[in-house]
Amino acid sequence: MSICRSLTLLLIALFSLLSLPATAQEDDPGKALLINLAEAPASKVEEAVNAIVSSGDERARGWLEAYGNNRLSRVKDTGQVVLVLNNRGRDWEIADPLTGENMGEMSRRELDRVAINNRIRGQLEGILAMLDLNAKDPDVREASAQDMMGKVDASLVEPLEAQLAKEEDAAVRNRIEEALAIYRVGEGNLEAVDVLAGSLHPRARAALNEAVRGDNEALAQRAAKALESIEQKLQLNRAAETLYFGLSLGSVLVLAAIGLAITFGVMGVINMAHGELIMLGAYTTWGMQQLFPGQPGLALILSIPAGFMVAATAGIIIERSVIQYLKGRPLETLLATFGISLILQQLVRTVISPQNRTVVTPDWMSGSLVINDALSLTLNRLYVLAFALIVFAGLMLIMRKTRLGLEVRAVTQNRAMARSMGIRATRVDIMTFALGSGVAGLAGVALSQLTNVGPNLGQNYIIDSFMVVVFGGVGNLWGTLIAGLSLGTINQLLEPWAGAVLAKIIVLVFIILFIQKRPKGLFPQKGRAAEG
Amino acid sequence: MWLTRPLQERSTQIFLGVLFAAVVLVTFLHLFMPQDSALHVSAFTVTLLGKYLCYALLAVAVDLVWGYLGILSLGHGAFFALGGYAMGMYLMRQIGDRGVYGDPILPDFMVFLNWQELPWFWHGFDMAWFAFIMVLLAPGLLALVFGFLAFRSRVTGVYLSIITQALTFALMLAFFRNEMGFGGNNGLTDFKDILGFNLRTDATRLGLFIATGIALAIGYVICRGIVTSKLGRVSVACRDAEARTRFLGYRVERVQLFVFVVSAMLAGVAGALYVPQVGIINPSEFSPLFSIEIVVWVALGGRATLYGAVIGAILVNYAKTVFTGIMPDAWLFALGGLFVLVTVFLPKGIAGLLQKRRKASQDDDTPTAQEATV
Numbered sequence: 001m002s003i004c005r006s007l008t009l010l011l012i013a014l015f016s017l018l019s020l021p022a023t024a025q026e027d028d029p030g031k032a033l034l035i036n037l038a039e040a041p042a043s044k045v046e047e048a049v050n051a052i053v054s055s056g057d058e059r060a061r062g063w064l065e066a067y068g069n070n071r072l073s074r075v076k077d078t079g080q081v082v083l084v085l086n087n088r089g090r091d092w093e094i095a096d097p098l099t100g101e102n103m104g105e106m107s108r109r110e111l112d113r114v115a116i117n118n119r120i121r122g123q124l125e126g127i128l129a130m131l132d133l134n135a136k137d138p139d140v141r142e143a144s145a146q147d148m149m150g151k152v153d154a155s156l157v158e159p160l161e162a163q164l165a166k167e168e169d170a171a172v173r174n175r176i177e178e179a180l181a182i183y184r185v186g187e188g189n190l191e192a193v194d195v196l197a198g199s200l201h202p203r204a205r206a207a208l209n210e211a212v213r214g215d216n217e218a219l220a221q222r223a224a225k226a227l228e229s230i231e232q233k234l235q236l237n238r239a240a241e242t243l244y245f246g247l248s249l250g251s252v253l254v255l256a257a258i259g260l261a262i263t264f265g266v267m268g269v270i271n272m273a274h275g276e277l278i279m280l281g282a283y284t285t286w287g288m289q290q291l292f293p294g295q296p297g298l299a300l301i302l303s304i305p306a307g308f309m310v311a312a313t314a315g316i317i318i319e320r321s322v323i324q325y326l327k328g329r330p331l332e333t334l335l336a337t338f339g340i341s342l343i344l345q346q347l348v349r350t351v352i353s354p355q356n357r358t359v360v361t362p363d364w365m366s367g368s369l370v371i372n373d374a375l376s377l378t379l380n381r382l383y384v385l386a387f388a389l390i391v392f393a394g395l396m397l398i399m400r401k402t403r404l405g406l407e408v409r410a411v412t413q414n415r416a417m418a419r420s421m422g423i424r425a426t427r428v429d430i431m432t433f434a435l436g437s438g439v440a441g442l443a444g445v446a447l448s449q450l451t452n453v454g455p456n457l458g459q460n461y462i463i464d465s466f467m468v469v470v471f472g473g474v475g476n477l478w479g480t481l482i483a484g485l486s487l488g489t490i491n492q493l494l495e496p497w498a499g500a501v502l503a504k505i506i507v508l509v510f511i512i513l514f515i516q517k518r519p520k521g522l523f524p525q526k527g528r529a530a531e532g
Numbered sequence: 533m534w535l536t537r538p539l540q541e542r543s544t545q546i547f548l549g550v551l552f553a554a555v556v557l558v559t560f561l562h563l564f565m566p567q568d569s570a571l572h573v574s575a576f577t578v579t580l581l582g583k584y585l586c587y588a589l590l591a592v593a594v595d596l597v598w599g600y601l602g603i604l605s606l607g608h609g610a611f612f613a614l615g616g617y618a619m620g621m622y623l624m625r626q627i628g629d630r631g632v633y634g635d636p637i638l639p640d641f642m643v644f645l646n647w648q649e650l651p652w653f654w655h656g657f658d659m660a661w662f663a664f665i666m667v668l669l670a671p672g673l674l675a676l677v678f679g680f681l682a683f684r685s686r687v688t689g690v691y692l693s694i695i696t697q698a699l700t701f702a703l704m705l706a707f708f709r710n711e712m713g714f715g716g717n718n719g720l721t722d723f724k725d726i727l728g729f730n731l732r733t734d735a736t737r738l739g740l741f742i743a744t745g746i747a748l749a750i751g752y753v754i755c756r757g758i759v760t761s762k763l764g765r766v767s768v769a770c771r772d773a774e775a776r777t778r779f780l781g782y783r784v785e786r787v788q789l790f791v792f793v794v795s796a797m798l799a800g801v802a803g804a805l806y807v808p809q810v811g812i813i814n815p816s817e818f819s820p821l822f823s824i825e826i827v828v829w830v831a832l833g834g835r836a837t838l839y840g841a842v843i844g845a846i847l848v849n850y851a852k853t854v855f856t857g858i859m860p861d862a863w864l865f866a867l868g869g870l871f872v873l874v875t876v877f878l879p880k881g882i883a884g885l886l887q888k889r890r891k892a893s894q895d896d897d898t899p900t901a902q903e904a905t906v
Contacts, residue, residue, distance in 0.1 A: 334690065346865050350861055501705050
């Protein structure tokens with residue numbers, strides 16, 4: 001008997017030990033707060049919510065979010081408050097709100113939803129934003145302050161002001177001030193209008209518009225003035241955005257055309273397969289990403305030399321096998337290289353797939369650079385723009401400062417004279433063509449980040465590239481850069497009122513007419529080289 | 533008379549004789565051979581051959597400017613398609629209220645797009661004579677304006693090629709737009725009859741085939757007449773030494789303009805005959821690829837021979853029909869290979885091979901492709 005009793009005692013002791021965490025939970029202030037909320041009558045709910053907010057508990061955000069989404073429930077038997085993770089079907093998956101521990105599934109009949117009314121739900125968003133305003137990360141604070149714009153009501157003014165007083169980050173302060181100003185404009189405060197006059201946020205404009213329509217005349221006048229200044233700023237930003245997109249499109253054109261400017265412009269070889277060399281570069285990027293799965297960034301960086309090499313090799317093969325036999329017969333070269341472009345396209349269709357391949361954009365290239373509320377620049381386009389400029393600068397250096405560049409210029413200006421000076425013209429031909437082709441490969445690597453990678457990729461760019469080179473003036477790299485960027489910008493400027501297709505047609509017609517006027521392009525070559 | 537002179541030439545006589553014999557033979561085999569005979573030519577084949585003849589006429593037009601004027605046009609598909617669209621618009625208007633929506637005036641696609649009335653440029657196309665004039669006028673006018681601007685500013689060689697390519701590309705983009713009023717993507721199709729004849733009957737198809745044969749014969753004689761005339765000699769001079777011809781006092785740009793416009797009109801006629809036989813015209817005829825393909829027909833057949841263009845067009849298109857039937861994937865390889873092989877190994881084309889054979893009895897003053905190289 002006694003043994004039996006002592007065993008029982010031991011068991012009880014063990015159990016109490018095991019339930020130690022439970023006792024810890026007992027002491028958790030969060031539990032009381034939640035139960036308080038769950039049990040509060042309609043009139044006291046607000047108080048209970050505020051209590052949770054002011055507790056400073058880190059888990060408060062999750063609780064309130066769940067509360068707003070009807071995901072806070074009470075177990076009927078035990079009275080414990082739980083989070084509902086999944087409320088589909090009959091058995092709901094629940095978790096402990098205090099520890100976050102998954103508690104498995106429970107029949108929904110045994111659960112009792114913690115009631116919420118619409119008034120509280122409306123406020124909850126602001127309250128949650130207030131919670132975020134205390135976050136450590138200034139970006140989170142700024143985002144939450146931005147969320148708050150237009151949602152501030154009388155109850156939030158005071159806490160916001162308190163927040164403003166202790167906030168140190170300038171951007172966050174600005175946002176809070178704007179949020180407060182929107183509320184104050186609604187209340188008829190004149191000074192608040194001036195605060196909003198500097199804001200580009202759509203909510204600020206909405207608030208000012210409302211003030212203009214309101215009965216308060218002094219306020220309406222001031223708001224109208226503020227709106228005018230905002231409108232001016234917006235227009236400036238829109239112009240900047242169009243310019244950015246134009247430059248971005250232009251940088252793509254420059255990239256596609258700059259290799260052609262070498263092979264066509266400098267060497268005088270019409271390479272209709274240029275577009276397919278771009279395509280090869282893009283497929284190299286895809287191939288590298290298959291080689292390094294899960295590391296798109298590394299693959300992309302490695303693709304830059306790889307794409308160059310692949311396209312340059314293809315270029316050398318084309319030059320050796322076909323183009324060298326057609327020297328001095330540009331129209332035949334045009335036809336033969338067009339044939340090569342058909343073969344390359346079909347090769348990709350047969351060997352890889354006629355479908356487009358997806359090339360992953362690495363994290364550091366996706367997203368956008370936010371300048372202000374009205375203007376944000378997509379990062380991948382920014383990178384491509386920078387890349388185009390770097391490639392251009394590199395080519396410029398090669399042509400101007402290296403032995404190869406000197407020899408290329410000598411051979412194009414006077415082949416016979418250059419050869420008698422000991423320059424191996426055939427070697428220069430190969431090197432130049434490889435360089436131009438390799439740059440096409442680089443263009444492909446960049447384009448893989450902006451458009452679909454498919455067998456038709458090159459075809460879409462070949463006519464544009466030739467237009468850019470001819471427009472800029474054959475044999476002039478600067479001309480190509482300026483022509484590409486300006487054609488891209490013109491295209492973007494026309495698009496809003498003409499539509500994308502019509503804009504393109506207008507640009508083409510413009511170039512056709514321009515060539516009639518100035519057959520040698522924007523920057524014609526002067527002197528003897530021009531006659532060659 | 534410049535038009536009758538070619539008829540006395542041996543080469544033209546042979547060409548016309550062969551063409552006449554072929555058309556008569558096909559007609560005979562189609563009409564008088566029993567259906568189950570191995571020699572019977574089906575209506576489908578007749579239409580296919582008619583299509584080849586349209587292409588042949590188009591190739592002759594391209595050869596006229598490339599072979600004898602030295603202008604490599606990569607935009608002749610545009611003139612072909614414009615002629616085709618003019619014919620297509622006439623055929624559309626002939627449908628009348630037999631369309632899907634039954635509108636007596638508006639073609640189906642306009643009803644579909646909720647258009648209330650006919651656009652201005654569609655007026656007059658219900659009359660055959662007007663449409664047939666437009667078949668010549670639309671491509672001719674485009675060639676006139678484009679050529680006037682280009683030749684006046686002495687745009688030649690590769691530049692002109694690239695610009696003509698841009699021209700047809702721009703037109704393709706434009707015709708793809710629904711707002712243009714030419715049926716957008718789908719183009720014009722679902723034709724019923726031409727000049728009162730039902731397009732689906734075999735007799736009409738045979739008639740169109742014969743008409744195409746006649747058009748090709750006339751087109752060939754016109755081109756031959758031009759190249760053997762004094763104008764033709766000046767045009768060859770422009771091709772080989774433009775600056776020198778200019779210094780000798782010839783108005784090079786006028787010669788170029790005249791030949792270019794004639795060529796564009798011929799291409800337009802080819803397109804107009806093509807559309808009723810194929811039964812559809814859509815913007816893909818404007819695609820740069822098609823235009824450049826035409827050039828390869830000419831290159832394969834032999835540049836600056838005219839009959840070579842006909843041979844090239846028929847051969848390549850026959851090969852295309854066979855290839856796309858048996859192994860469609862291989863066609864682009866074959867076509868691409870053809871581009872390379874012809875330009876590298878066969879600069880004079882098939883006609884060059886033929887000429888080599890019968891070098892002795894050469895009363896033809898046609899310059900060979902090698903001299904023609906620009």
